[in-house]
Amino acid sequence: MSTVTTPTPDTGGLAPDADVTPAKGIGAKKLPIIFGVLTALLAVVLMRSSPSGDTTFQLAAGTDFVTLPDIVVPSGPTAWVMVVLCLALTAEAVRRMLAHTQQSIWIPIGFAVAWMTGFLSWAAADERIRVVSLLGGAVALAIPLVFGALGGVLGERAGVVNIAIEGQLLFGAFAAAVTASLTGSPWAGLVAAMVAGALIALILGLFAITYFVDQVIVGVVLNVLVVGLTNFLFRQVLAPNADTLNSPDRFSAMPIPILGEIPLIGPILFRQTPLVYVLYVVVALVAYSLYRTRWGLRVRAVGEHPKAADTVGIKVNRTRYRTILLAGAIAGMGGAYFSLVSVAGFNREMTGGAGFIALAAVIFGKWDPIRAALAALLFGFASNLQGVLSAIGSPVPSQFMLMLPYLVTIFAVAGLVGRSRPPAADGVPYRQQ
Template structure:
């Protein structure tokens, strides 16, 4: 929120020529969100205390470097985490009162401390151990389609086109990847076919939104419904009767990177994965570099902010938006390929299960920045994976709550922690030349 403030003028200066300056007031969303989370965690510890120790396993049996299992008293650790959370929230409040924004690292620290405290509470008194490496590795896998989808949204919306169709692009890609992989017996062919399917859906989106200037949100929603209907129909009519030949795609095996895989904790998480995950590292870095360090990225951002000015200096606005949507469709296609070439190996009805919409939330939470959107995708992936890990130490949280947890985290993160977020100025606006 901005407020115009009149600056005192020199003696004798007419009042109508007094200079005005704008002071930006920082909102309380971030600080308020931290306070709410801390209060809810405190309420949990007070109303549902748990006795015993929590065991944290920081290595796997197959790891080269073995770290002893940490056995820590659960409630003292949880209360210590709550104290740290309170200090971090107080720091955010002080900065907000001083009209200064809460840095992203403050929110990250708060989130990590909260997760440690929550896991300590959840694992109290259990005979099992919390496998931290499996938790992190599973979270990374769950985040892969979200990160690819969020990159698709970042590229499209930076050019000024709202891409609601990420869900449809990923679902079409998963369907096509399963068929191509099954027919050829190669997961690489499945990835290529999935990539092309994502591009095809993006081409339809571009045709209606850029060329014919149809409302972008409506086109995106229609494409999602259309792809869901088509894949459901062909699944029941084609894939189910021919599951052995058309819906049994081979999956990528894990590629272990020597030496890097031996790094304690993070080595098995980052460097013992399928090639599609390694490709994701490169795509995230590549999109960031292209967006901020190349002429193409400069033109793309100019088209998203002020298409008329970009057109005036010779930038082809429609061509730039077409290319952005097609590249974004390829990213979404890679996200869809993950389901049938890495995770499952066969297509299932609506198997993306709203991942495209969570990817949109990750894009907004990341403020249309590739690196921040990827970090948001990791957060939501952690929420998706948390249910399976808690099952190891017992059902301390109702399963129904764990099923809705990813969506609750998504809503809270976007509504409560994102702070002031401004999309590209021309986002959602069709460009009419002349």
């Protein structure tokens, strides 16, 4: 008697990710708790200081071809309506948790929009929120975070923990400033930043892959080394010769015709610097290559089960070396943002811990390039929000606004990730038998 077997989907020999478990979804148990805490905080703030007047949300920039009308809402009532909506979404998340059903993606998205609308209605009472500036600035500030997160995803997918993202960003910023100053071309500076990031990745690979040194320790040491080296070179070389070695031309905004004229979306996404457009391409290429090419399958194989990959003829350590070099080059591109976009020149420790926030985006994004990029955009939004609210004289304390990006990082990693796991061989050196 013959038996009938049910075909299983081809996963390329890799174990399925834990985040696809149907009964869990996005932060199945933690999500309602986080929702409840945030809703309670917003309600307490409104009870202590109920705003009067109106809040204006400006949806159009002054140069738009098509001008969208401003949205003017009563500050207090709008904020309370958003609290009620947040309570409803929290109740729905609790219901799904108790019923052991999946937490749909629209629940956290809807909660985030409702909570932020209520918060801004309160914080910007009798003021104007320029939505284009808020979201466009968030995209710009997320550039180094997205590049760094992509480098982290690639490295860890191949089984190498890349704690050295901070060092790659900082050394990339240094190389970009010096090269762009000498050549007069920011594009040459961008290439130099890629080489600098790859150089740090090569050192990481030499110790972590070849000599089996603990990857976390190597990454931390490299970060400290780069900080000390760039500080020394800045003081001894760049500062005395600032006119020739630390005066690069910056990337200027380059609107894309037609796309830049789309109402609301155009000014946010398509009136940016060329580095943002490069970022769009890199995110798409990394996501496609990692899941749709033979190279990507090999990278994931050496990160999940290197012994099995070696058995079928994949050179594990060679694949890891090539992947982390590519990851370092991508992270180095993020470093160019600091010295070629944010400011014109290099300053000591100018990355300000962006590499560690990029690592948080890797975890929040569950080691997926698209999700990690979206997580980095969330952190970029939090950073830009502090500047916008400070500029309009919001009643929110300035100390809290400075903490905001890091609070979002903690909440994202600790509360909203849910069940996830890194690649099985992440951080485990491979010794070929």
